[in-house]
Amino acid sequence: MKKYINRGMEGVFFACASISVVVIVMIAYFVFREGMPIFFEHGVWNMISGRTWNPTREIYGLLPLIYGTFHVTFVALIIGVPLGLATAVFLAEIANDRVARIIRPAIELLAGIPSVVYGLFGMVVINEFMRVIQRDYLGNILPDDYKWGYSILSGGIILAIMILPTIINISEDAIRAVPYKYKEGALGLGATHFQTIFGVILPAARSGIVSAVILGMGRAIGETMALIMVVGNMPIIPDSFLYSIFSPVSTLTATIALEMGYADPTHRSALFAVGMVLFVIIALLNVAGILLNKRAVK
Amino acid sequence: MFKKKSMFLVSVLLMMAVAITGCGGGSPAPVQNGSGEEGLSGVIAIAGSTSVHPLTEELTMAFMEQNRDVRIDVSGGGSGAGIESAASGAADIGMSSRALRDNETAGVQVVTIANDGIAMIVHPDNPIEGLELTMEQVYDIYTGVITNWSQVGGDDISMTVVSREEGSGTRGAFEEIVLGKDSPTERMTIQNSTGAVMAAVAADVNAIGYTSTGSLNDTIKVVPVNGAMPTVENINNASYPIFRPFIYILPEGEVGPIAEALVDFILSEEGQAIVAREKFIPIN
Structure with a gap:
């Protein structure tokens, strides 16, 4: 009797675990089913390399959206990763309990703030700040197209704040998981605390840090609402690479969220195609994460 | 209430x-049909x-x-x-x-x-005294010919052009009336509701946008087009062109x-x- 109950419970747990697999397969199936027709009609390469996104005139170039997504994410990582790593090192290696007791809940809170609130903050504070920088301080240098306030940099700053908790938590765990012997050995050989951190602990924790960066990147690519409110939603590729962080852009996620409500059937299919691109990017990112992790562990 | x-x-x-x-x-x-009473x-x-x-x-x-x-x-x-x-x-x-x-x-x-009516709106502190636009100027702004306030009589300040998302009824009507079959510029920031457009214009002194006259309020300033404000009379006698x-x-x-x-x-x-x-x- 006991055996059957055990078996039964195993089955229940297996069913629960399977649901996530079933859901991911179903999402992929429906997104691809809705999005494929337009890819066939306009050509996969034509769409991915097309530089104009203008659905009401049936021009479906995805390149500006892909560009915007990656550039904003890149800026977010440039700002967020060093900041997050430094915080993780501080919490794991330097901070005493009293300080950590203040910082840790603050990070938890940061993770719990809804993205639309980040968006409001970005719209009111960061974009206003960017306008002052772009118009008053860099007014003579920047061309008119780069003075909007809405910018890749504002998006990057907001995203950097949003991915901080992910990066801090995962890399702190990784740092704490480094065997104490390593640290003892380094200190015993006469290394300073900072030499130990940079020479021994961080390299030993690199697989966890890589996961932290990849998960943070995934979150940044998928973020929608906060970006809609700060990046300007302009599907363009900036002319000047030098000034590009001051240019407004649009992202894959923002375009879907903005345009779905009013889309006619072809436009809708094009938005599902955008969803397909996102899906593939996230899948590739996860695969890269797994591979990198494996290599790092060896 | x-x-x-x-x-x-x-x-x-x-x-x-x-x-x-x-x-x-x-x-x-x-x-029930026809009985009228009920x-x-x-x-x-x-x-x-x-x-x-x-x-x-x-x-x-x-x-x-x-x-x-x-x-x-x-x-x-x-x-x-x-x-x-x-x-x-x-x-x-x-x-x-x-x-x-x-x-x-x-x-x-x-x-x-x-x-x-679709009203052209700017920030209430827009520095241009008695700002007025012609239909041609509105066309030029939304096709990217005009990108600076100096081109409509202001100082040398860049213009923040605000528009609605692709597929929006307001945008569709606006583009049909103002642009005809021509493509709009890519250089405009997209907001996805009437309220968001007004918030974007109210937040930036350089901004210009368009919105339904039914939802106007005093966080923004309405700009006359072809010398007419978007009032009931002006729209009924067709002197205001965008409706x-x-x-x-x-x-x-x-x-x-x-x-x-x-x-x-x-x-x-x-x-x-x-x-x-x-x-x-x-x-x-």
Whole structure:
């Protein structure tokens, strides 16, 4: 009797675990089913390399959206990763309990703030700040197209704040998981605390840090609402690479969220195609994460 | 306020009544025709443009006050969705804030219930004294020829051009009237609702945008176009050029008695008075 109950419970747990697999397969199936027709009609390469996104005139170039997504994410990582790593090192290696007791809940809170609130903050504070920088301080240098306030940099700053908790938590765990012997050995050989951190602990924790960066990147690519409110939603590729962080852009996620409500059937299919691109990017990112992790562990 | 509260009460009671009759009989209450005395009863659904939604809400409330056994569900979704749901029968009436495209007219008939001006708006502190635009200048701004306030008589300051998202009824109507068949510039920031456009313009002294006249408030300043402000008179005598129809889409042929009575009510003097009260433009 006991055996059957055990078996039964195993089955229940297996069913629960399977649901996530079933859901991911179903999402992929429906997104691809809705999005494929337009890819066939306009050509996969034509769409991915097309530089104009203008659905009401049936021009479906995805390149500006892909560009915007990656550039904003890149800026977010440039700002967020060093900041997050430094915080993780501080919490794991330097901070005493009293300080950590203040910082840790603050990070938890940061993770719990809804993205639309980040968006409001970005719209009111960061974009206003960017306008002052772009118009008053860099007014003579920047061309008119780069003075909007809405910018890749504002998006990057907001995203950097949003991915901080992910990066801090995962890399702190990784740092704490480094065997104490390593640290003892380094200190015993006469290394300073900072030499130990940079020479021994961080390299030993690199697989966890890589996961932290990849998960943070995934979150940044998928973020929608906060970006809609700060990046300007302009599907363009900036002319000047030098000034590009001051240019407004649009992202894959923002375009879907903005345009779905009013889309006619072809436009809708094009938005599902955008969803397909996102899906593939996230899948590739996860695969890269797994591979990198494996290599790092060896 | 009191009126709104009582309306709410009435609609709740109606909902309960519908639920009860639904449970008891198993079939919807029969719609009475012709007797005149008893009036109408039943439920219809209206869906579509978010621009037409608030006006429809006001109109149906007044209608339901007179026809207490009628319940009308109004929901948004966008002009495209409104047209589609009217054609497919998912809604009894679809709302659209733009004229129908050629591929959308099959199997439906349209009724214009009001007109809506589209106002050009700027930040209240816009430094240009007595700023006025011509249609050509509006065209140039939204095709990217004008990108700096100095080109319309201001200082050398870049212009932040605000627009709506692709597919929006307001944007569709605006582009049809101002740009014709020409493509808009890519250099405009996209906001996905009337409120977001006004917030974006109110937040940036360099900004210019467009929005429905029904939702104007004093966080922004309206700019005259071709020398005319978007007032009822100016739109009726066509001296203000940018306006669009608010449209109800009904299935072709037989229309249900409630939908028909509602349209008659809206086109009546009483209905059009509500249109005017809500700051939209009555049709003649």
